[in-house]
Amino acid sequence: MTAQALPSPPRSSATFKARDVEELIDFYLHRRVANWVVRLLARTNVQPDQVTFSSGITALVAGAVIATANAPWQLILGAVLFFGSIVLDCSDGQLARLRGTSTFAGRALDGWIDVVSSTSIFVAHLIYMVRHDVGFWLPFCAGWGAGYALKWHAHHYDHVKNVYLLNTQPEEKGAEAYPSIEAIEREYQEHRAAGRRLSALMAKSFVSFTINQRKSTGAQADERRARTDDERRTYRSIFRLYMRLWTFNGLGTHLFLLTLATVGAIFDPRAPLVAWGIFIVPMTLGAFGLSWWRRSLIERFERERASGSRPMESATG
Numbered sequence: 001m002t003a004q005a006l007p008s009p010p011r012s013s014a015t016f017k018a019r020d021v022e023e024l025i026d027f028y029l030h031r032r033v034a035n036w037v038v039r040l041l042a043r044t045n046v047q048p049d050q051v052t053f054s055s056g057i058t059a060l061v062a063g064a065v066i067a068t069a070n071a072p073w074q075l076i077l078g079a080v081l082f083f084g085s086i087v088l089d090c091s092d093g094q095l096a097r098l099r100g101t102s103t104f105a106g107r108a109l110d111g112w113i114d115v116v117s118s119t120s121i122f123v124a125h126l127i128y129m130v131r132h133d134v135g136f137w138l139p140f141c142a143g144w145g146a147g148y149a150l151k152w153h154a155h156h157y158d159h160v161k162n163v164y165l166l167n168t169q170p171e172e173k174g175a176e177a178y179p180s181i182e183a184i185e186r187e188y189q190e191h192r193a194a195g196r197r198l199s200a201l202m203a204k205s206f207v208s209f210t211i212n213q214r215k216s217t218g219a220q221a222d223e224r225r226a227r228t229d230d231e232r233r234t235y236r237s238i239f240r241l242y243m244r245l246w247t248f249n250g251l252g253t254h255l256f257l258l259t260l261a262t263v264g265a266i267f268d269p270r271a272p273l274v275a276w277g278i279f280i281v282p283m284t285l286g287a288f289g290l291s292w293w294r295r296s297l298i299e300r301f302e303r304e305r306a307s308g309s310r311p312m313e314s315a316t317g
Helices: 022-041 047-068 071-097 104-131 137-168 171-177 180-195 197-216 228-247 251-264 271-307
Strands: none
Touching: 022 071, 022 251, 047 071, 071 104, 071 171, 071 251, 104 137, 104 180, 104 197, 104 251, 104 271, 137 171, 137 197, 137 228, 171 271, 180 197, 197 251, 228 251, 228 271, 251 271
């Protein structure tokens, strides 16, 4: 696609994800800043994958700055750089949605870069705390616990989001959000046949990731429960609050807390431990509570679908 053929840059939330599944910090901050980046890139030949790589590189630079910081201005610079990497991480998907070029390979690449970015900030905080006499074993063990908690939260939030979109969006959009393994395999074969090795590798990794994610979240063979417009409205009415609460456990929320912890380290080098503790305890307890609540919501949906009821949506719907 040439630069001249690209669509006009967005001026609003047109390239955001569905409001129900957006994290508050993403909707009100990260994506709104990212929108300016997308406006600058929309009529250029810069590709979403290039923005994704830029996000990872920026996060690595931010990690290096934080790890070696000796003055408050260096921590502020590291926090600004890491915030920039989060914005770029939002920008790649928004740019792809604007151009209509979203792919499973791109989603996989974005996921791998997220791992790089998260690891970078965790390691940077660990090194910074060790250098400033916080000790090694407490930050090391807490960091591992918080890292696994972040991974668990983000994977479950991503799965819940995709299932929600599958059951509340029109058929085609729902299938894009929660694709079948066969659909991902087809894209892999297309990339492979065209000689796009990196894209083929990413698509193949997305197959493995999707299978493992659905196993770990207890996904059933067919998560599509709503198949008509009325059923989709019923599903949204019942699951909307549940979905909104899950958004507080998304990756963007975790990364924003890590950014705040970087600034907090100016005043106390143990500040990252506070963020890590939030990941491990309240956010994990919240995730378990929501997982337990889901069962009763599914039962309610099945009852209301069987009875043919059609709940009224809220005024904010």
